Amino acid sequence: MTHMVKRVMIDRAKIQEMVDRLAGEINRDYEGQEIIVVGILKGSFIFMADLVRKITVPTLIDFMSVSSYYGGTKTSGIVKIVKDMDVNINGKNVLIVEDIVDSGLTLSNLKDLLYTKDPASLKVCVAFDKPDRRKTEIRADYVGMSIPDEFIVGYGLDYAGRYRNLPDVCILEPDGGKK
Ligand code: IMP
Numbered sequence: 001m002t003h004m005v006k007r008v009m010i011d012r013a014k015i016q017e018m019v020d021r022l023a024g025e026i027n028r029d030y031e032g033q034e035i036i037v038v039g040i041l042k043g044s045f046i047f048m049a050d051l052v053r054k055i056t057v058p059t060l061i062d063f064m065s066v067s068s069y070y071g072g073t074k075t076s077g078i079v080k081i082v083k084d085m086d087v088n089i090n091g092k093n094v095l096i097v098e099d100i101v102d103s104g105l106t107l108s109n110l111k112d113l114l115y116t117k118d119p120a121s122l123k124v125c126v127a128f129d130k131p132d133r134r135k136t137e138i139r140a141d142y143v144g145m146s147i148p149d150e151f152i153v154g155y156g157l158d159y160a161g162r163y164r165n166l167p168d169v170c171i172l173e174p175d176g177g178k179k
């Protein structure tokens, strides 16, 4: 593996402002209702922990783990459930929490799949969004921050399983690249 160095793109203070804003929107939109917040592992775990502690409407927490396969030139992918939810979402308000939307294929396929379980409503909250990379129409209902087409790590996001624990969102650059 090429050695990578990192620089901060979004610091922890900015991230907390973003989480506060998102939780405010969610609390307002779901006032008087219960939600099932479903974190998509592993990337969402830190964002999820921050977000749900700011949510004041009645909340059930669950997690799923999925992996996506993109077939050749096709613009559709297949999402495979690695770990399914434990709760039954039939008739419930579901809020999916993801770390980042890139091509959008993971979310789009996951939404299709969850709709088959007949939730009362299904919305998506993402920490980060790379709109330039989109290959499907999908739009998250709650977006923390739109970012340029850079590969980021930290705050739950990884490169080959590493850097998830960094408290700030950082850009990876090849060693010797511009600082
Ligand atoms: P999509 O299906 O292309 O939208 O892929 C979304 C998934 O790709 C995310 O849940 C992340 O796991 C991963 N991903 C996309 N962009 C980044 C990035 O910049 N850093 C780390 N992981 C990323």
Ligand code: MG
Binding pocket: 040, 041, 042, 043, 044, 099
């Ligand atoms: Mg992920």
